[in-house]
Amino acid sequence: MTIQEEAGTARTVRLIAVQxxxxxxxxxxxxxxxxxxxxAGSVRVAAMGFFEVSDGADYAYMLTHGxxxxxxxxxxxxxxxxxxxxEFRLVxxxxxx
Amino acid sequence: MADQETLLxxxxxxxxxxxxxxxxxxxxxxxxxxxxxxxxxxxxxxxPHETYYIKVTWTAYPHQAxxxxxxxxxxxxxxxxxxxxxxxxxxxxxxxxxxPMTAEGFALHPEWQSGPDAWPTEGNPFMWLAEMLQYDxxxxxxxxxx
Numbered sequence: 001m002t003i004q005e006e007a008g009t010a011r012t013v014r015l016i017a018v019q020x021x022x023x024x025x026x027x028x029x030x031x032x033x034x035x036x037x038x039x040a041g042s043v044r045v046a047a048m049g050f051f052e053v054s055d056g057a058d059y060a061y062m063l064t065h066g067x068x069x070x071x072x073x074x075x076x077x078x079x080x081x082x083x084x085x086x087e088f089r090l091v092x093x094x095x096x097x
Numbered sequence: 098m099a100d101q102e103t104l105l106x107x108x109x110x111x112x113x114x115x116x117x118x119x120x121x122x123x124x125x126x127x128x129x130x131x132x133x134x135x136x137x138x139x140x141x142x143x144x145p146h147e148t149y150y151i152k153v154t155w156t157a158y159p160h161q162a163x164x165x166x167x168x169x170x171x172x173x174x175x176x177x178x179x180x181x182x183x184x185x186x187x188x189x190x191x192x193x194x195x196x197p198m199t200a201e202g203f204a205l206h207p208e209w210q211s212g213p214d215a216w217p218t219e220g221n222p223f224m225w226l227a228e229m230l231q232y233d234x235x236x237x238x239x240x241x242x243x
Contacts, residue, residue, distance in 0.1 A: 023221040064232065
């Protein structure tokens with residue numbers, strides 16, 4: 001993506017297409033274009049807001065990629081690598097029982 | 098026996114579940130005798146040589162949670178503790194999962210049937226269940242029950 005700055009110069013900004021699936025929603029997946037330095041935590045919070053869910057005392061919502069938890073402080077760019085898109089799943093991690 | 102609505106809803110959702118499990122080296126099979134029962138084969142990411150077989154029996158889909166039991170094979174016995182993985186909340190000795198995601202868990206804890214622990218009925222709850230089972234196998238698994 002190219003953006004025009006106030007000084008009139010143009011620069012290219014890399015954006016990564018993120019998609020977060022959550023099967024028990026009637027809305028379909030959460031989608032956004034984010035810069036690679038954005039964290040997985042910010043994507044998780046945005047997706048939870050989109051799906052209208054929140055963490056509780058005995059459970060938390062986790063972003064997973066390739067089956068594994070993605071730590072909040074990991075950047076989208078680190079997860080995506082050289083790719084221009086990355087798919088996450090939002091999973092309810094239940095700690096009670 | 099499940100009603101026709103349940104069977105139609107399961108038929109609509111099962112393909113996504115089969116695709117998800119296949120992506121993790123597992124598979125989904127519908128029971129030959131009971132079309133509301135499925136057998137899942139799933140592997141922990143940390144132990145891909147270990148395959149776990151899970152019998153999932155629906156009674157009113159998507160309205161109620163399924164009975165979830167680990168088995169010694171597809172179509173096999175569900176009474177063997179050794180068929181169970183060691184995961185918090187997965188009770189091999191009791192042959193149940195004590196979490197708000199199974200019929201057994203909701204029967205043990207009626208308070209889970211409302212509020213944030215309630216069984217979800219929108220979208221594809223079968224997929225939600227499969228994702229959580231695979232998530233636990235990938236992230237909380239420490240071995241096979243003795």
